[in-house]
Amino acid sequence: MSHHFINIDSYEKFVKAFHTLSGLDLNFYKENQMKRRINNFMNTHNHKDDYTGFLKTLSQDPKLFDGFFKHLTINVTQFFRDIKLWDIFQDKIIPDLVQKKNNLKLWSAGCSAGQEAYTMAIIMNEYFPNTKYSILGTDIDVNVLKQARLGTYDERDFASTPENILQKYFTLGDRQYQVKDDLKRSMTFQEQNLLTDRFDQGFDFIACRNVVIYFTDDAKDLLYKKFADSLNPGGILFTGSTEHLFGKNHLGLKPVSSFFYQKQ
Ligand SMILES: C[S@@+](CC[C@H](N)C(=O)[O-])C[C@H]1O[C@@H](n2cnc3c(N)ncnc32)[C@H](O)[C@@H]1O
Known part of the structure; x- marks a missing residue:
């Protein structure tokens, strides 16, 4: 002391x-x-x-x-958060990406306990069974990452999850739901500070939602520049519903749908 x-x-x-x-x-x-x-x-x-x-x-x-x-x-999150946007991911974003490539590299940046990353994995498994993919989930908080690796969740995490998906990809244990091992196979969870750590390259899709709300404008500029650099040409950045990229044309990120931006 x-x-x-x-x-x-x-x-x-x-x-x-x-x-x-x-x-x-x-x-x-x-x-x-x-x-x-x-x-x-x-x-x-x-x-x-x-x-x-x-x-x-x-x-x-x-x-x-x-x-x-x-x-x-603040790590509040859930599976299929803003489900309408996941419909766009499923109906438009991924179909466009798989036309060009058959092995997608996806990233959930600021993944909290992994609900967003597993949502992506579920959609890939369910609707694109012939497409190979890897999913990286990163967060600054080591405790949420522990939960992400375990893949154990409470009922309230599934408020937006379709019932058939819940039945298919999770098993109900002692009042908690457990992600099936199959889904975990192509996922990695890593500790990372988005503001100071270096990023991996060659991503086709980056989701960074509800993470930058409390960042200063300078911090956001720096972050979006780093995201643009780590996306493949044609790759997509998915932002949160209050996180428009207004005035960021110089980064070469073009809106393709609300909250989805494509690297030129
Ligand atoms: C509200 S959650 C968002 C989870 C998910 N992306 C979603 O939209 O539901 C925000 C997460 O960002 C993480 N976070 C905050 N600052 C961060 C930083 N500098 N680097 C990495 N993660 C950070 C928090 O630990 C938290 O888990």
Whole structure:
């Protein structure tokens, strides 16, 4: 236990100390939103004290630290989230891609516990059984990745999932649903910070949805440039419903349908 803990009176200093503690640089995230989330967390966990006291507790309590990290990065998701957009993926995006290639490289960036990545795998299995594919799921939060690798989910994760799909690709265990092993075969889950880590290349499809909402404009610019660089020509970037790429023509990403952009 440190008796000489630095006094963190300002947000700026909190950000610096938290970066050292967690590896997450909150300078890439919108200040007002982050402050609100930090204060919310401090209040609900009865940390009426200042940032200094809170940070000290965080550094000594791994469970609280995990909870806080989760709270900051927000990993709410579900299978077939915005199902109409997955219909477009199935009816237009993948059919166009398979015309040119028979081995697709797909990526769910900011995959949370894997629901989005498994949604892609289910659609590939169900409707494109003759197409080879690999799916990468990445996230900054190691705890959600553990769940993704296990493939165990609660009923509420399936609110948008068609019943026949649920029956076919999952087994009901002890009040939880388990992804069948078949589906896991072409999937990899990896820890990655989208803002600072390098990206793999040669993707045909990247989904990055509901991840950048709290990123600063500079961080978003950097990220979309990196995505454009790692897509194959003709490859598709799928963004969240509030994450339009207005004014990003210079990246060579052309809208082909709402929230789907094609690399030229
Ligand atoms: C709301 S979830 C989105 C899950 C899924 N893409 C969806 O749309 O349902 C946001 C995820 O982004 C992750 N995330 C936040 N900042 C990140 C970063 N810098 N690098 C990688 N993942 C990040 C969070 O850990 C969280 O799991």
